[in-house]
Amino acid sequence: MGAYSAISVLWQGLTGNQGWERVWRDPDPKPHYDVVIVGGGGHGLATAYYLAKEHGVRNVAVLEKGWLGGGNTGRNTTIVRSNYMMPGNTLFYERSMKLWEDLSRDLNFNVMFSQRGQYNLCHSPAQMDAARRRGNIMRANGIDAELFGREEVRRRLPYFDYSQNARFPIHGAIFQGRAGTARHDAVAWGYARAADRQGVDIIQQCEVTGFLRDGDAITGVETTRGPIRAGKVGLAVAGHSGHLAKMAGLRLPIETHCLQAFVSEPLKPLVDTVISYGAAHFYISQSDKGGLVMGGDLDGYNSYAQRGGLPIVEHTLASAKALMPSISRLRLLRHWAGVMDMSMDGSPFITGTPVEGLYLNGGWCYGGFKATPASGWCFAWTIAKDEPHADNAEFTLGRFERGYQIDEKGMGPQPNAH
Amino acid sequence: MLRIQCPVCGLRDETEFTYGGDATITRPAMDETDPQVWLDYVFTRENPRGAHREYWHHALGCRQWLVLERDTLTHEMGACVLARDAVGEAPAKEVAA
Numbered sequence: 001m002g003a004y005s006a007i008s009v010l011w012q013g014l015t016g017n018q019g020w021e022r023v024w025r026d027p028d029p030k031p032h033y034d035v036v037i038v039g040g041g042g043h044g045l046a047t048a049y050y051l052a053k054e055h056g057v058r059n060v061a062v063l064e065k066g067w068l069g070g071g072n073t074g075r076n077t078t079i080v081r082s083n084y085m086m087p088g089n090t091l092f093y094e095r096s097m098k099l100w101e102d103l104s105r106d107l108n109f110n111v112m113f114s115q116r117g118q119y120n121l122c123h124s125p126a127q128m129d130a131a132r133r134r135g136n137i138m139r140a141n142g143i144d145a146e147l148f149g150r151e152e153v154r155r156r157l158p159y160f161d162y163s164q165n166a167r168f169p170i171h172g173a174i175f176q177g178r179a180g181t182a183r184h185d186a187v188a189w190g191y192a193r194a195a196d197r198q199g200v201d202i203i204q205q206c207e208v209t210g211f212l213r214d215g216d217a218i219t220g221v222e223t224t225r226g227p228i229r230a231g232k233v234g235l236a237v238a239g240h241s242g243h244l245a246k247m248a249g250l251r252l253p254i255e256t257h258c259l260q261a262f263v264s265e266p267l268k269p270l271v272d273t274v275i276s277y278g279a280a281h282f283y284i285s286q287s288d289k290g291g292l293v294m295g296g297d298l299d300g301y302n303s304y305a306q307r308g309g310l311p312i313v314e315h316t317l318a319s320a321k322a323l324m325p326s327i328s329r330l331r332l333l334r335h336w337a338g339v340m341d342m343s344m345d346g347s348p349f350i351t352g353t354p355v356e357g358l359y360l361n362g363g364w365c366y367g368g369f370k371a372t373p374a375s376g377w378c379f380a381w382t383i384a385k386d387e388p389h390a391d392n393a394e395f396t397l398g399r400f401e402r403g404y405q406i407d408e409k410g411m412g413p414q415p416n417a418h
Numbered sequence: 419m420l421r422i423q424c425p426v427c428g429l430r431d432e433t434e435f436t437y438g439g440d441a442t443i444t445r446p447a448m449d450e451t452d453p454q455v456w457l458d459y460v461f462t463r464e465n466p467r468g469a470h471r472e473y474w475h476h477a478l479g480c481r482q483w484l485v486l487e488r489d490t491l492t493h494e495m496g497a498c499v500l501a502r503d504a505v506g507e508a509p510a511k512e513v514a515a
């Protein structure tokens with residue numbers, strides 16, 4: 001299978017696009033792998049890719065119960081940013097940003113990473129102070145951040161409500177210029193193709209139903225396509241982390257909640273950046289096809305249903321209208337939901353577990369997509385070396401025991417509030 | 419829209435309620451000194467895919483705390499009782515003494 005290039009695209013175009021090959025193989029599972037990754041979303045596929053590329057571990061399988069990127073990788077609002085300020089988070093997400101910046105070249109697959117910038121709006125003097133503090137912490141860590149006052153925001157983003165009637169007046173915004181969006185499906189496909197080219201077996205339609213054990217240690221997985229033995233098993237299953245951990249006899253500091261996303265009918269270019277509303281939980285960007293892509297709050301109660309309720313539809317669209325009155329007559333084209341692994345402090349896990357042979361990548365809450373490259377990179381490091389990299393050293397299960405929660409939003413142990 | 423059968427008010431929309439989380443969690447005795455017990459109480463959850471006992475507060479109705487059985491995969495509703503009546507089966511953290 002050849003590398004993609006401008007010449008290959010041109011040649012295929014001239015010859016009727018008859019010569020494209022299958023992008024990844026569809027192998028039957030082998031009886032044994034060095035590492036089995038459960039979950040064929042962005043994180044699992046990235047882990048397999050970096051295991052092979054960075055650590056030379058090529059006897060790897062990625063097991064996916066449905067199709068690649070069919071879970072939260074294909075359900076998010078595609079936003080990438082690295083504006084975190086808690087120790088443990090800041091440099092991890094910045095590693096991710098740096099990997100994003102080179103990802104299309106590294107994978108030889110266009111993930112359509114667009115650094116269109118992201119604004120977090122502030123609606124009170126206190127929010128401006130908090131934004132200034134966040135920006136200073138980011139800049140002290142070498143991450144770009146700018147603080148704009150109301151007039152500068154108004155000049156850049158004239159379509160918001162700046163009238164006397166605005167429910168939450170805009171005081172300013174914190175801006176990260178390197179933030180942006182990427183095409184989420186392409187991220188899964190790009191990692192899948194790149195991992196496959198490194199010799200990784202990607203096995204779809206293969207659901208894990210239990211674990212093989214030798215004493216307490218995990219030595220493989222039971223699947224709908226038979227038992228597969230493995231030296232190490234890594235979980236990267238997002239909202240189903242608790243479900244699989246339970247099969248392994250673990251209880252996690254995670255609740256599974258439903259989060260919705262929305263796309264409007266297509267418009268001409270209007271929102272050429274990514275906006276987060278500071279007054280309600282709401283964010284908006286515009287896809288390359290013209291649809292406004294919007295997200296909001298969790299539905300608020302434990303759910304594995306992958307479908308959302310109408311109260312949040314109303315809440316999200318009310319937020320949209322409060323911020324941008326001009327879109328009030330726009331119709332929604334689609335809305336959908338994914339199930340989030342909401343951790344007790346809003347921060348993730350990339351770690352070994354108390355069960356020998358089992359590694360956990362989960363607890364991503366709303367923020368998994370932007371983390372995909374660094375998540376895979378750090379999880380591969382953790383599995384290959386049996387110790388965390390400095391950038392994921394804080395993402396342990398034990399942090400709760402030691403009182404070192406990474407509570408970026410300061411919400412306390414309320415998963416539905418993060 | 420979930421619709422919850424409040425034992426006081428009848429079938430009401432979810433927007434009248436506030437979610438209170440897992441109702442099978444029991445607060446340890448105040449003289450409990452084992453940190454592991456408190457860790458489990460504050461942070462770890464069963465998080466089942468299926469039947470779930472959970473607290474709801476009928477904030478915009480009778481203001482009672484309720485214990486609802488609901489399936490987290492299908493959203494199918496089971497029994498809903500006053501939290502104070504559920505004490506004993508699963509002691510409730512929010513119920514007044």
